[in-house]
Amino acid sequence: MSQARRGRVLDWLDERYGLRPLLDFLKHKEVPRGGHSLVWYYLGGTTLFFFTVQIFSGVLLLMYYQPGEATSYESIRYLTTKVPFGWLIRSVHCWSAHLMIVSLVAHMFSTLMLKAYRPPRELTWVSGFLLFAVALGFGFSGYLLPWNELAFFATSVGTDSVKGVPLIGQWLLEVMRGGQDVSINTLYRFFALHVVVLPLSAIAIIGLHLLFIQRQGMAPPMVHQRHATARQGLKFFPDFFLRDLLLWLLCLTALVTLVFLMPYGPRIPGIDWELGKKANPLAPAYPGIKPEWYFLWIYQLLKEFPPHLFGLEGPQVALALVTVLLLTWAVVPWLDRRAAREQPSPAFNDLGVAALLFIGFLTLKAWDIGGLRPGQAGLPDAAASARACAFIALGAGAAVTLLRFVLARHRWFVLSGAALLQVTLHGLAGVGYLAAGAISVALAAVAVAVLRRRTPREAAAP
């Protein structure tokens, strides 16, 4: 299309829909540059890319999937064994789901580290947090849909933890399951959630998230991180957009390669979607059933709690703790008052590292790493597993701390130190997980109080 003709088409459209302001906006849209790598700005885009793959592959799956006691498993089986490229569609959907969560978590942590949530972008963070919750909901509801043995029992265990919610726990459990136990009614509910409620919610919240970003622009680097000779921003169209496209292309290539090499996933508990046997509600649950990898830390935390604590049921306390931690995470923009004043807030950098160490250690433990010797059958050795996981966590923690100290010149390590202390006390000294946690939190609180007292008040001035 020649330049002149394209101009005429645009004019025609502009007359009717007033497109010029939008085009002008896009023309002038820029990505802030300087201070830190541009890489962190792409992660939202890759998450969106994987979400788009989910929508497309999900629609294709829907063309064959028939929810029902006698059809759910059978239709997935038919799809993966008889339908041309059916295996590809299911595998793409599963792999892309996991990669989307990886990308989303990386995006969330990079936002935390760069303090991109600071005013006026608090609600962008909150909408992102809601998208994280929706993504977990997608994972949980989609897991049951093939109606196979593993999904059935994992959903039974997963929904059972809802009982811990005070007062309405039992009611909530029955609402989720559509009855006392997991049955085909649960599948109908999860199906409706997975293909209607959650996609609509996700699209609405993504719309809001993107609207916030367009209205406010991408968060610029913090003042202290900006280069003195900062260049002007990178043009979004076409410069940044082309880079986005290039990365999406690489993501797509990685996705299809993984799909070809490991169509059922890497066969690690929580990242495995082999169809296996059809669900049989009357069959006994077998040991070693684990949820998806992103729920493993909650699963392990529930296991670390005794049956009763402080006069309450252990799982109730564990769920209360998870709720408090997640809610704290959701309101980080309001807690980080230093970042709001464009001042460095090392405590929140350290919070991110501590969270990764906390979640990472629990996840490793949930995999029983080091708990089973090769070829050993039976129950894993919890103490040996805790020791092995502690060594891994301490190694990773030490490496990250060193990198932060040397490269990023971080000097505030109280929270990550507390996380590593808990790992050491529990894994190496044999202290109970909760006791080790309590000691570490208490010491961290003392350290924070001492540091606050020593820090001159003027440092906090704007």
Added chain:
Amino acid sequence: MTALPWLLLLLAADPADGGTASPRKLPEYLEELFQEKGDDGQPVLSAQDRAKLEALPEHTVQLIAEKMDKLTVSGAPHLKRLLTLDLSPQLAELVFQDNCIVCHTDAEAQKKQDLFSPDPKADGSPAHLSLKEVVSDVHFRKGLSCSGCHGGSPDAPRMTADIAARWPKKEDRKQGRAWVVDFCGRCHGDPSFMRGFNPGLPTDQVAKFKESQHGLLLLQKGDPKAAQCVSCHGVHGILRASSPRSTVNAARVPETCGHCHADAQYMAGYTRADGTPLPTDQLERFKASVHGKALLEKGDTGAPACNDCHGNHAAQPPQVASVAQVCRTCHAQNGALFDGSKHKMAFEKHGWPECGQCHGHHDIQEPTDALVSDAPDGLCGSCHKEHAADHPECNQGAAYFRATIGQLAESHHAFEPRIERFAELGLDVEPILASAAELEEGLIQSRARIHAFDRGGFDLAAAPARAAVQKTEGLLAAAEQERRFRRNGLLGAIGAGGLLALALWLKIRQLDRRRRGGDS
């Protein structure tokens, strides 16, 4: 705070709270027992004992009270001993109706050699006076108690002369155990009597026993060491053979027979028909055999124990002619194939024990393909060398069988990792697995067909297996084609994506250069 007393009141009034229900009133004699104190000053009967009594039906409690009244139950320690048995209401009724049991459990009144005890070892009474065994005995549970064998009446309050009437005299009993056979046989050999208790139970045991090796030794040669009824079934704790605790349960038969037959000292002096000493390693060899492992390790009670080949009441060493029939009771198809084979007549001519000649007897192992061998020292070859030297086709047949099943087994073995690999790659391996299962079935049939020692019949059996090999190969080739198609698709996608990525990268570089040019 004002609600608290009300709440406490409500909780206290809750009938589900438990612990406040009033105890059941026991008969006066029994209530008195609960006041009785031991040497330590504590009540002999505990709250648990009361609970046990209260769980019994009213008429059983009345029965116990009557026994107290008549001093058959002498006091709290006596009652406590009986309550330690944790009897069901039905068994409690049987026990307390029987004066023999009630009296002979009173530690204060009985000598140790006559005292039935819940724990004979602790009380120093003989092992066969175990009260726990008595109450689990099949005869006792059917209502046949002490007096059934020993004489007298369970209602009699004291020992009477007729109690010894039915029981052999002491000097007769000292002679040996030969009397036991007819003593048990009085009931167990009487169909009309046994019909009243267990109509399905055979009544020919005594007749069979008299024909058995044990019976011949005991009854004709007067050998006191030969087994009789109680040697295998026990005395006071006889259980149904279906009970896993029974000494004659299938899984425990080898141990029961081995009690004597694996004891070299006990078996010293016993010989086979040819005069050679009777071996005592049968139990060890059986335990290591395919049958022993199935029965004793896997718990498969369908696997044969000693009695399945030797008989039980009519136990005899199987003769050459009968041993093959014994094997055929389970391995019927192989037996039928052998019966139609050339080997049948040859084995009969030499007096060889058909199955046992190749497979052995007590230590039979799971047969492997290596068993079929035409090598001069192989199973087939060594025999053919001596007895079929002028029939080369015999050895050729063995070689053919071995080569064929070897090829089929090798194919099956080679398919497994290939199928596994395709399954890992997410290909649909179900049709391939079904075809491999057909091959496995064909292989089993071919191996069995060797027992007919006939190439024509063997080829018929091997044909489906050969067809399954072809089919599986075809399916695997198709799967390989599909794998290549997928791989090429991936490479194509990567190539196309790479080209597009390269174009994008060049475009980005061009833009960057243009921007830098503009900046400068």
